[in-house]
Amino acid sequence: MALKTEFNLGTDSDALFNELLQAHEGLSREQSEQLNAGLILIMMNHIGESGIIREAVARARAALDA
Amino acid sequence: MARYQFEPFDYVTPPELSGAASASAPVIIVGAGPIGLAAAIDLATHGVASIVVDDNNVVSVGSRAICWAKRSLEIFDRLGVGERMLEKGVTWKLGRVYRGDREVYNFDLLPEDGHKFPAFINLQQYYVEQFLVERCADFPDLIDVRFKNRVLSVGQDETGVTAEIDTPDGAYTLRGEYLLACDGANSRIRRQFGLDFEGRHFEERFLIADVEMEADFPSERWFWFAPTFHPGQSALLHKQPDNIYRIDLQLGPDADPEEEKKPENVIPRIEKIVGGRPFKLDWVSVYSFNCRRIDRFVHDRVIFVGDSAHVVSPFGARGGNGGMHDVDNLCWKLAGVVTGDAAPGLLESYNDERVHGADENIRNSSWTSRFMSPEPGIEMAFRNAALSLAVDTAFARRVVNAGRLSVPCQLADSPLNGDDAGGPEVPQKVGMVALDAPLSDRDGRPTWLMNQLGGRFVCLVTGDAEAPADLPGGVELVRIGRGGFGDAEGHVQERYGDAVYLVRPDQHVAARWVAPGVDDIRAALARCAATIAA
Numbered sequence: 001m002a003l004k005t006e007f008n009l010g011t012d013s014d015a016l017f018n019e020l021l022q023a024h025e026g027l028s029r030e031q032s033e034q035l036n037a038g039l040i041l042i043m044m045n046h047i048g049e050s051g052i053i054r055e056a057v058a059r060a061r062a063a064l065d066a
Numbered sequence: 067m068a069r070y071q072f073e074p075f076d077y078v079t080p081p082e083l084s085g086a087a088s089a090s091a092p093v094i095i096v097g098a099g100p101i102g103l104a105a106a107i108d109l110a111t112h113g114v115a116s117i118v119v120d121d122n123n124v125v126s127v128g129s130r131a132i133c134w135a136k137r138s139l140e141i142f143d144r145l146g147v148g149e150r151m152l153e154k155g156v157t158w159k160l161g162r163v164y165r166g167d168r169e170v171y172n173f174d175l176l177p178e179d180g181h182k183f184p185a186f187i188n189l190q191q192y193y194v195e196q197f198l199v200e201r202c203a204d205f206p207d208l209i210d211v212r213f214k215n216r217v218l219s220v221g222q223d224e225t226g227v228t229a230e231i232d233t234p235d236g237a238y239t240l241r242g243e244y245l246l247a248c249d250g251a252n253s254r255i256r257r258q259f260g261l262d263f264e265g266r267h268f269e270e271r272f273l274i275a276d277v278e279m280e281a282d283f284p285s286e287r288w289f290w291f292a293p294t295f296h297p298g299q300s301a302l303l304h305k306q307p308d309n310i311y312r313i314d315l316q317l318g319p320d321a322d323p324e325e326e327k328k329p330e331n332v333i334p335r336i337e338k339i340v341g342g343r344p345f346k347l348d349w350v351s352v353y354s355f356n357c358r359r360i361d362r363f364v365h366d367r368v369i370f371v372g373d374s375a376h377v378v379s380p381f382g383a384r385g386g387n388g389g390m391h392d393v394d395n396l397c398w399k400l401a402g403v404v405t406g407d408a409a410p411g412l413l414e415s416y417n418d419e420r421v422h423g424a425d426e427n428i429r430n431s432s433w434t435s436r437f438m439s440p441e442p443g444i445e446m447a448f449r450n451a452a453l454s455l456a457v458d459t460a461f462a463r464r465v466v467n468a469g470r471l472s473v474p475c476q477l478a479d480s481p482l483n484g485d486d487a488g489g490p491e492v493p494q495k496v497g498m499v500a501l502d503a504p505l506s507d508r509d510g511r512p513t514w515l516m517n518q519l520g521g522r523f524v525c526l527v528t529g530d531a532e533a534p535a536d537l538p539g540g541v542e543l544v545r546i547g548r549g550g551f552g553d554a555e556g557h558v559q560e561r562y563g564d565a566v567y568l569v570r571p572d573q574h575v576a577a578r579w580v581a582p583g584v585d586d587i588r589a590a591l592a593r594c595a596a597t598i599a600a
């Protein structure tokens with residue numbers, strides 16, 4: 001399977017994006033970093049396919065230069 | 067319990083200087099650490115003589131290697147000291163990982179039975195060296211160990227090597243065909259050759275203490291992230307023979323080694339760990355670690371083995387154990403080359419296979435070091451996220467990295483591997499070290515599969531498989547079942563199925579078939595020996 005790059009979040013996308021922001025409310029920078037790190041680890045495990053995970057990392061990294 | 071007594075080994079004026087008949091041996095081994103000594107014994111088991119020179123005259127003083135992995139024990143057993151080590155060592159296989167004072171994870175390094183050796187034993191390096199020195203004495207015609215013989219420089223030409231050696235009685239020159247540089251992490255030979263020791267230095271400092279105490283701690287490896295007795299840092303506890311415990315305490319990068327080593331600073335820390343038991347401080351030292359290797363291990367007739375070729379941080383116990391893999395891999399090849407049974411090109415496969423193994427060890431121990439001492443910021447965030455998740459979320463326990471302990475190196479892509487002509491779906495694969503199993507011999511006495519393999523090429527036939535009627539020269543048949551050894555507990559069937567395996571002298575499986583012809587075996591053998599004299 002390849003990394004999905006087409007939209008895949010259904011009608012909840014704006015709500016989910018907002019919930020991500022809410023999850024960080026009131027956190028210090030350090031806590032926020034840890035929350036993000038925890039989320040990434042959980043999602044990485046859920047995906048469970050190294051090819052997809054590597055592609056995701058590469059794509060996110062490439063986007064820094066966009 | 068009787069503690070180890072350090073007894074210096076005798077210095078004997080070498081024959082080159084005493085005027086006695088000059089000795090000569092095809093192989094010169096520089097360094098009588100565990101690796102040099104093991105290499106001398108391994109070569110001797112192949113009938114190849116060596117002279118071992120060491121600048122010192124005692125075994126390794128102080129706290130160094132303690133954890134010896136199952137694979138190393140199998141190699142040590144082939145060399146004749148495995149059972150002695152097992153008997154003296156503390157056997158363990160369970161590791162526990164704590165965050166704060168709470169256990170988050172434990173791992174069993176050998177969850178199955180039917181193996182002669184356990185996942186690990188802990189045994190001080192000085193015992194291992196002592197046992198090896200004594201074992202060397204069983205080969206008086208093949209091993210000449212010379213203490214207080216310091217190598218000053220090494221040279222080589224088309225036909226051999228020379229070593230300039232200094233002794234209390236003056237200097238002399240030794241000549242041989244090959245030289246093994248087993249002179250440790252600060253290898254003088256490596257520096258003389260101008261070889262870059264590339265890799266990474268970790269700034270983090272660790273205090274390593276051996277303490278003697280009466281305690282009923284179980285034989286397990288305990289690792290703490292940020293325990294209350296050592297806030298914000300990690301700690302590791304191991305049990306050793308003679309009521310000695312190894313304690314490793316992370317100190318952070320800014321610690322002052324001299325300050326930290328002072329008893330008034332060490333003792334209060336240890337008191338907190340051992341909870342009020344009386345103890346005696348045996349040894350303390352402050353280390354920082356490197357993960358490095360040289361580019362190539364084989365430089366024509368000078369071959370680097372053990373720490374001279376590669377170093378790792380100790381949290382996976384991959385230093386000495388990695389070096390034992392080197393010895394195992396090299397000695398049958400070198401013996402073949404020296405005796406003319408194999409082409410010198412075979413030595414290149416030592417380079418390929420052990421550079422691959424060293425990279426695996428460096429990778430693993432670097433990952434552990436990074437997990438244990440993350441950079442502040444995002445590295446710390448990922449590390450702490452994994453630790454926090456591990457409390458309630460199963461997957462994260464396996465993400466937590468408190469050491470990935472030495473496991474047998476897989477040689478799946480080795481150029482020496484021959485056919486894997488299908489065969490049963492079983493745990494044993496081509497390129498893997500053979501899996502042990504309990505056997506019974508023809509008289510019904512118990513023995514082990516590993517004790518039937520190694521030292522020469524073996525054609526291992528399991529279950530209902532058939533070997534060709536005549537095997538090529540230099541290959542010995544070992545049959546399990548059908549008139550051969552008994553598969554005492556069914557583990558051979560389960561681990562090997564019905565198949566024919568070609569097993570190298572280092573107990574690695576080189577090829578596998580269901581029903582090979584003699585030419586198949588000959589071809590696989592030729593691959594392994596570069597060109598074996600027919």
Ligand SMILES: Cc1cc2nc3c(=O)[nH]c(=O)nc-3n(C[C@H](O)[C@H](O)[C@H](O)COP(=O)(O)OP(=O)(O)OC[C@H]3O[C@@H](n4cnc5c(N)ncnc54)[C@H](O)[C@@H]3O)c2cc1C
Nearest residue numbers: 097099100101120121131132133217250372373385386387
């Ligand atoms: C704190 C600590 C903990 C460790 N824990 C473990 C562990 O649990 N498990 C594990 O597997 N490994 C462990 N290691 C690593 C292990 O100690 C080394 O990998 C091992 O000692 C390497 O053996 P060696 O024979 O290659 O080198 P060394 O043991 O260093 O031996 C080299 C020998 O060469 C001699 N020599 C040097 N120069 C010359 C010269 N010019 N002429 C003649 N002789 C010379 C030296 O005197 C020495 O005897 C640990 C290391 C440390 C520091």
